[in-house]
Amino acid sequence: MANRSWTQNRDNKVAKMASISSLLDGKLVKTENAKTLLESIIKPGDKVVLEGDNQKQASFLSETLASVDPEKVHDLHMIMSSVSRPEHLDIFETGIAKKLDFSFAGPQSTRISQMIADGTMEVGDIHTYLELYARLYVDLIPNVVLVAADKVDRDGNLYTGANTEETPVIVESAAFKDGIVIVQANEIVDKVPRVDIPGDWVDIVVPADEPYQLEPLFTRDPQNVTELQILMGMMAIRGIYEKHNVQTVNHGVGFNTAAIELLLPTYGEQLGLKGKIVPNWEVNPTPTLIPAIESGWVKTIHSFGGEVGMENYIAHRPDIFFVGKDGSMRSNRAFGQMAGQYALDMFVGSTLQIDKYGNSSTVTNGRLSGFGGAPNMGSNPHGRRHSTPAWQSLRPDDDPLGKGQKLVVQMVETFGSNKKPVFVDHLDAEEVQKEAKLANVPIMIYSEDTTHIVTEEGIAYLYKTDSMAERQAAIEAIAGVTPVGLRSNPKQLKELRAKGIVALPEDLGVHRSEAKRSLLAAQNMDDLVKWSDGLYNPPAKFRSWS
Amino acid sequence: MLSEVPPEMIQRVKTLTGIELKDTAEAYQDSIQIQLGILLLQLFDIRQLKAIQQKPDAVAGHSLGIFAAAVAAGVISEDDAIKIVYLRSTEMQKSYPSGYGMGAIVGLTRKEVSTLVTQINSEEQPVFTSNQNSELQTVISGSLEGINKVLALAKDNGAQKTVLLKVPVPSHSPLMQKVANVLEKELSKVELHDPQCTYLANYNGRSSKKVTEVKYDMINNLVHPVYWDTMMDVASELGIDTTLEVQPGQTFTKLVKSKFPDFRTITMKNMSLDDIEFLLEKWKRG
Numbered sequence: 001m002a003n004r005s006w007t008q009n010r011d012n013k014v015a016k017m018a019s020i021s022s023l024l025d026g027k028l029v030k031t032e033n034a035k036t037l038l039e040s041i042i043k044p045g046d047k048v049v050l051e052g053d054n055q056k057q058a059s060f061l062s063e064t065l066a067s068v069d070p071e072k073v074h075d076l077h078m079i080m081s082s083v084s085r086p087e088h089l090d091i092f093e094t095g096i097a098k099k100l101d102f103s104f105a106g107p108q109s110t111r112i113s114q115m116i117a118d119g120t121m122e123v124g125d126i127h128t129y130l131e132l133y134a135r136l137y138v139d140l141i142p143n144v145v146l147v148a149a150d151k152v153d154r155d156g157n158l159y160t161g162a163n164t165e166e167t168p169v170i171v172e173s174a175a176f177k178d179g180i181v182i183v184q185a186n187e188i189v190d191k192v193p194r195v196d197i198p199g200d201w202v203d204i205v206v207p208a209d210e211p212y213q214l215e216p217l218f219t220r221d222p223q224n225v226t227e228l229q230i231l232m233g234m235m236a237i238r239g240i241y242e243k244h245n246v247q248t249v250n251h252g253v254g255f256n257t258a259a260i261e262l263l264l265p266t267y268g269e270q271l272g273l274k275g276k277i278v279p280n281w282e283v284n285p286t287p288t289l290i291p292a293i294e295s296g297w298v299k300t301i302h303s304f305g306g307e308v309g310m311e312n313y314i315a316h317r318p319d320i321f322f323v324g325k326d327g328s329m330r331s332n333r334a335f336g337q338m339a340g341q342y343a344l345d346m347f348v349g350s351t352l353q354i355d356k357y358g359n360s361s362t363v364t365n366g367r368l369s370g371f372g373g374a375p376n377m378g379s380n381p382h383g384r385r386h387s388t389p390a391w392q393s394l395r396p397d398d399d400p401l402g403k404g405q406k407l408v409v410q411m412v413e414t415f416g417s418n419k420k421p422v423f424v425d426h427l428d429a430e431e432v433q434k435e436a437k438l439a440n441v442p443i444m445i446y447s448e449d450t451t452h453i454v455t456e457e458g459i460a461y462l463y464k465t466d467s468m469a470e471r472q473a474a475i476e477a478i479a480g481v482t483p484v485g486l487r488s489n490p491k492q493l494k495e496l497r498a499k500g501i502v503a504l505p506e507d508l509g510v511h512r513s514e515a516k517r518s519l520l521a522a523q524n525m526d527d528l529v530k531w532s533d534g535l536y537n538p539p540a541k542f543r544s545w546s
Numbered sequence: 547m548l549s550e551v552p553p554e555m556i557q558r559v560k561t562l563t564g565i566e567l568k569d570t571a572e573a574y575q576d577s578i579q580i581q582l583g584i585l586l587l588q589l590f591d592i593r594q595l596k597a598i599q600q601k602p603d604a605v606a607g608h609s610l611g612i613f614a615a616a617v618a619a620g621v622i623s624e625d626d627a628i629k630i631v632y633l634r635s636t637e638m639q640k641s642y643p644s645g646y647g648m649g650a651i652v653g654l655t656r657k658e659v660s661t662l663v664t665q666i667n668s669e670e671q672p673v674f675t676s677n678q679n680s681e682l683q684t685v686i687s688g689s690l691e692g693i694n695k696v697l698a699l700a701k702d703n704g705a706q707k708t709v710l711l712k713v714p715v716p717s718h719s720p721l722m723q724k725v726a727n728v729l730e731k732e733l734s735k736v737e738l739h740d741p742q743c744t745y746l747a748n749y750n751g752r753s754s755k756k757v758t759e760v761k762y763d764m765i766n767n768l769v770h771p772v773y774w775d776t777m778m779d780v781a782s783e784l785g786i787d788t789t790l791e792v793q794p795g796q797t798f799t800k801l802v803k804s805k806f807p808d809f810r811t812i813t814m815k816n817m818s819l820d821d822i823e824f825l826l827e828k829w830k831r832g
Contacts, residue, residue, distance in 0.1 A: 111783050
């Protein structure tokens with residue numbers, strides 16, 4: 001054993017860095033040398049993390065990686081939380097990359113399905129965000145990470161600002177394990193506004209040819225909220241938020257939850273719920289929350305990422321958001337997902353299909369969209385030990401060693417936008433499992449974790465059911481005229497209502513006729529800007545009035 | 547239809563195929579005349595786009611349209627495209643003189659249509675799930691007997707609309723294998739080049755930059771469904787957000803618009819070349 005070196009990785013890194021010393025000016029590499037840099041420093045078979053989630057993309061580095069010579073760089077094992085851009089998959093066609101571990105692929109779901117079916121890529125596995133981040137520290141430790149920053153100083157200190165997102169969790173996995181950290185910078189500055197990542201963790205900085213890609217993913221125009229969604233929002237507020245005394249929450253990205261956000265200051269106020277429900281949020285800074293913030297409903301918001309247009313508003317509301325000394329927001333996707341999994345009373349989301357048992361999936365038409373973060377939040381964490389009134393309200397009475405449960409709520413209209421039933425006997429995901437040869441059916445939220453389903457018909461309190469047959473009956477009762485819903489009958493419905501397992505609008509004191517657009521605190525984007533005192537600056541594509 | 551097309555192009559068709567293209571409604575009752583006429587119009591449009599230096603990032607043809615797409619991508623010459631389409635249309639015409647065709651179903655998913663097709667399809671009354679035009683618009687192909695039965699079943703199962711198409715051949719189904727065999731022989735003699743842009747293939751809905759894939763599509767697309775909807779999904783995922791439809795119609799622009807409302811679209815049928823050039827340049831500038 002005497003001759004064994006215990007610093008092989010470190011020595012290897014030193015040698016790699018030495019081999020590119022001619023490209024380096026301190027930590028800086030010129031934009032035009034980016035391709036040469038990647039060709040020199042990435043070795044065939046390396047594990048490479050390419051930063052990109054559903055909002056922020058290291059787009060300069062991903063384009064550069066796609067341009068390298070496949071003779072020099074090939075068979076890479078890519079680790080990407082989100083497969084979003086065309087070149088993320090092009091690199092598998094050209095042989096630069098071979099294997100992929102990922103979390104979300106919504107924007108490339110057709111091509112990724114084709115490439116898996118054709119054997120163009122080998123899939124390690126499909127993860128939730130948290131799982132993928134976790135594996136960076138265990139069995140997917142990267143050799144090279146490619147990330148994006150807004151501003152970088154000459155020492156390599158990074159300012160990642162409102163869109164810090166997953167940069168810290170990626171960089172840390174490489175920086176302390178002799179991986180190489182390469183950063184694309186929107187701008188090189190003398191002094192960063194604040195240090196989001198210390199320069200000590202950063203090896204190489206390349207000024208990008210243009211700013212990294214950033215999508216306003218969580219902006220919902222109130223104009224597109226329908227009266228059906230308003231009705232469902234009213235039911236949810238009464239039958240879930242109020243009933244369970246919910247304090248901490250995450251909302252998905254759909255219009256259903258946007259409706260709830262816009263109903264709090266109006267309908268919620270009428271019910272006298274202000275100050276009693278949902279003060280604390282783990283959610284991106286969605287513009288539809290502005291009225292609830294301004295009218296004092298929301299006390300705190302921690303975010304996974306930023307939202308284009310909300311920067312100035314957030315800067316002026318540091319009591320609500322997590323904001324640095326410099327005045328801009330700090331987000332953190334890994335911590336956000338952790339908070340979403342462990343610290344919340346409730347997750348409210350939407351989905352494209354729910355089967356007769358209550359399992360839901362966003363996979364349709366053979367398109368493999370992956371998981372993202374929804375299952376982290378839309379699942380009951382078995383490791384949770386702290387109690388809150390909402391969590392405790394789901395505790396079964398008959399078990400002396402029992403405990404509470406997270407509220408996991410699915411809000412769906414019984415028919416989707418394509419006029420096809422959302423409630424089905426079999427999920428399309430079952431087909432996709434076969435086509436893509438996955439170990440398991442890609443289910444987003446399992447029935448066992450789903451505590452409530454809200455439709456325009458009513459609410460099913462699935463956590464109250466004590467058999468699968470009863471659970472199925474509860475789902476049928478609120479599934480409308482879908483094939484699943486047509487199995488319900490008046491007698492069954494009556495029994496379920498009597499047991500409190502199903503509630504119709506009238507059981508909740510919600511009047512269908514009151515579900516009007518005028519009930520929304522903001523009717524359009526202009527209203528949101530007014531609520532924000534002019535601090536919210538909507539992206540161009542949402543500025544239909546100007 | 548061919549009034550704008552230069553006489554020398556029409557003459558070229560005659561030289562290569564012996565067919566005199568008559569630009570009359572009556573002549574277009576003949577499937578060889580109509581296929582060659584449409585091809586020629588599309589070749590003319592492609593020449594016009596070349597003249598204003600507009601190059602596509604990707605090409606997508608639907609059935610017959612793949613030959614013009616292959617010309618636009620630099621895979622096959624105009625002359626060879628004309629010869630192949632002439633052969634393809636004559637072979638199609640003589641393959642099933644009567645009793646076969648195609649039907650369209652609107653309002654059911656492809657999976658729903660396939661379930662119905664499986665119930666009816668047999669050796670005596672063959673019928674197949676064919677072109678995928680959009681999520682809720684599927685074409686079936688085969689014997690008229692089989693098609694009519696599936697269309698009736700579709701109506702019973704909630705289809706909004708069912709139509710027997712005016713196509714006398716069971717295109718895009720396995721019944722066309724003989725035509726594919728003839729085309730394979732002929733295309734093996736033709737000089738082909740790698741596409742200069744992305745080619746979206748009918749037969750599998752995938753994108754490719756390989757000549758072998760385009761060649762396979764030109765030989766075999768009649769045997770396979772046209773996976774148009776998937777082709778458009780792939781185009782969008784590749785970053786395409788602008789489409790230009792060559793003549794004669796605007797059917798595909800309508801499909802694109804309903805699928806991707808944010809796409810910018812141009813139909814050559816409705817726009818002058820000057821306007822097209824102006825718009826394309828403006829959009830390029832952003």
